[in-house]
Amino acid sequence: MKKLINDAESVVADALTGLAAAHPALRVDVEARVVWRADAPRVGKVALVSGGGSGHEPLHAGFVGYGMLDAACPGEIFTSPVPDQVVAATERVDGGAGVLHVIKNYTGDVMNFELAAELCAQQGMAVASVLVDDDVAVQDSLYTAGRRGTGATLFVEKIAGAVAEAGAPLAEATRVAGAVVARSRSFGIALTSCAVPAAGKPTFDLPETEVELGIGIHGEPGRTRAPLASARDLAAVAMDAVHGDLPLAGDLLVMVNGMGGTPLIELYIAFAEVEAYIRGKGARVARSLVGNYVTSLDMQGFSVTVCQLDDELTELWDAPVQTPSLRWGR
Amino acid sequence: MKKLINDAESVVADALTGLAAAHPALRVDVEARVVWRADAPRVGKVALVSGGGSGHEPLHAGFVGYGMLDAACPGEIFTSPVPDQVVAATERVDGGAGVLHVIKNYTGDVMNFELAAELCAQQGMAVASVLVDDDVAVQDSLYTAGRRGTGATLFVEKIAGAVAEAGAPLAEATRVAGAVVARSRSFGIALTSCAVPAAGKPTFDLPETEVELGIGIHGEPGRTRAPLASARDLAAVAMDAVHGDLPLAGDLLVMVNGMGGTPLIELYIAFAEVEAYIRGKGARVARSLVGNYVTSLDMQGFSVTVCQLDDELTELWDAPVQTPSLRWGR
Incomplete structure (x- = not known):
């Protein structure tokens, strides 16, 4: 195992230092572990705050950034942010119209965000939350009661972020975020x-000839192990699981x-198979993303996340977004 | 070694199939191995064509896409595109104002692009070229006479792409491309x-305790091997080499x-060190990119590319771009 780091203890702080240096539109409090939009708080705009363990960059x-999150609070590697951190992030971006917590x-995460929400409420802030639980692989797992929250978190953050950017009230942003989770x-x-x-x-340990099906983003066990197979067969396993649910x-x-740890050329190969599978079911890929978005450190592998669009969600997905890792339309 | 593929023989074709499915603004001829803008050829616009071995996605x-390349011709993994492929790409995007070949x-690559340019000239197309040779690690290496072309290729494609998008003539796009290489x-x-x-x-083979300094993007040998060190020390080695040149x-x-194969969290750690090094020399990071852009399949590691900006290049860098993997300002 080789890492491009200075010290295992300073990984998160060092990465946040780099994030701050690379993105002048962000403000980063390396000590408090809060990242927020330089233009926050925006008076009258609902703010979105998310967070979770680091290692999923x-x-x-x-x-x-514009059209997505107002703040993020990264915990240590694979470790929930502490309540004080969530409170600090919420305070920094609350523009008086309320704050939506997006929780995997x-x-x-659930416990610390709930405690933070209570503390925020005591300070007079209006806080709502949405719980993301999209991973169909397992019910209950290491770290989780119920389904785990994984890739759909990005969809929720993008789509609810667009609602908030358009000036919708907190209840409306919360409703739309919930709709994305449900779909x-x-x-x-x-x-x-x-x-x-x-x-x-x-x-x-995973033998050279096997894969783990239904893996969690912290390396939690999935459904089962299976022999390493073609991208086509692995995509079918993932899509059967999604389609079955x-x-x-x-x-x-x-x-x-x-x-x-999986290069883009392989992700496009997997995408080709996923798209063909979906077409085979009579559905259509209307919008797509291919790349490393919700990661698990240096793990090799992939996940598929599917959201059933309607006109409203499509329009919100297409709305301008301007963040370090998701940008279009502006 | 595990790969998310169907067959080692069909990797490039399968990935191009995925690319086509994911990006409706592109046209992809999987058979001929040509990727081009759906709106090409654009009459009166200089077209940019690049290409090289696959595996650098x-x-x-x-x-x-808009503001960058008009076409790309991917060869087999780490294998140059053949001349016919380059000719096909050039023909598809030539809008009568000439075509600039960007060659690593x-x-x-040099041989096949030169032969292609001759064939294009015979057909009456005006073709110019720019040779990218930014890698200071070695003079002459496996596959290369002189310096290798690596990360600066992205800078050339973005900046010369902006010149072409603005309607400049071929000589002007070629001049600016050359200026980016020189800097x-x-x-x-x-x-x-x-x-x-x-x-x-x-x-x-690279032992668990060593790194290869000055690596090429096909795994060609670098300057030397050294013990695995901190991100700070490795960044200093890279920056000393750049600064010395x-x-x-x-x-x-x-x-x-x-x-x-290196996750984003580690790249931000390296960026923090690179930025601090540059500040220490009295220079300034005015613009930056952090991510997987010019890769070597699943290799773990990083490269640093530095370009000395002036007002013209800064403005061209900031100009709108709309491609699958680089997007802003539009």
Whole structure:
């Protein structure tokens, strides 16, 4: 295991230092671990705050900016942000119209965001939340009661971010965020384990001839192991799982997401298979993303996230966005 | 070595199929291996064509679109495109104002683009070329006479693409492209080897405790091997090499580029060190890119590319661009 780092203990701080240096439109408090839009708070605009463990970059800090998140609070590697951190992020961006917390469904995240929301409420801030639980792989798992929150988090942040940018009230942003969750499903497959810097070794052992089906974004176990197969067969496993839970129909927003260590050429190969599968079911890829967006450190593998679009969601997806890692239309 | 592929023989075709499915603004001839803008040819606009071996994604096909390349011709993995392919790409986008070929300095690429240019000239097309040779690591290497062409290729394609989009004539686009080459330098470091799918094993062996300094983007040898060190020390090695060749001064465009298998969190750590180094020399990072842009399949590692900006180049860099992997301002 080789890492391009200075010290396992300073990984998050060092990366935030780089993020700040690279993106003048962001403000970064490396000490407090908060990243926010330089133009926040915007009076009268609903603010979006998300956060979670680090190691999933660009999620979440790479999605802070116009049309998406107002702030992100990155925890240590694979570790929930602490409540004080969430409160600090919320305070920094609250423009008086309320704040929506976007929470991935992990026990620690849920607990810390809930506690933070109570503290914010005591200070008079209006805080709502949406819980993302799109991963169909397992019910209950290491770190999670119920389904895990993975790739759909990006969809929620983008689409609810567009609603907020358009000036909608908190209840409306919350409603739309919930609609995205209800319409989204994910499934991930690992070819290799990730390795946490402080651990200094791979999180789990995966033989050279096997893959883990239904992997979590922290290397949590999936449904089962299986022999390494073609991109076509692996895409079919992922899509069978998604389709079995929420039948593919109509216009879809589809992300083929790399887990951090898989090169783009392979992700396009997987996307070709996913698109063909969807076409075979009579549905259509109307919008797509291919790349490393919701990662698991250096893990090799991919996940597929599908969202059933309607006219409203399509328009919100297409709305301008200007963040370090998602940019278009402006 | 695990790959998310169907077959080692169909990697390029399968990835191009995915690229076509994901990006409706592109046209892709999977058979002929040509990717071009759906709106090409544009009458009266100088067209930019680049190409080279596959395995460096998103370079080049991910940079086809408004404000950048008009066409790309991807060869097999780490293999130059054949002359017919370059001719086909040139024909498809020639709008009568001439075509600029952007060529990375590798013997095969140079030879095949030169032959293609002759064939194009015989057909009455006006073709000019720019040779990118930014890598300061080595003089002459496997595949190359002189310096290798690496990360600066992205800078040339973006900046010359903006000139062409603005309606400049071929001579002007060629001049600006040459200015970018003259002002740009790169240096790369590998933590691990890449593995070519058809080979089925890593290209070279690199012990768990060592890195390769001055690596090429096909895994060609660099200057030397050294013990694995901190991001700070590795960044200093890269920057010393760049600074020793073209002293850092004034406003710089800086890319910290991942080799394909290095996650974004590590690239931001490296960027923080590169930025601090540059500041220490009294120069300034005026514009930056952090991410996987000019890759070497699944290699772990990074490269730094620096370009000395002036007002003209800064304005051209900032101009709108709309491609699969580089997008802003529109």
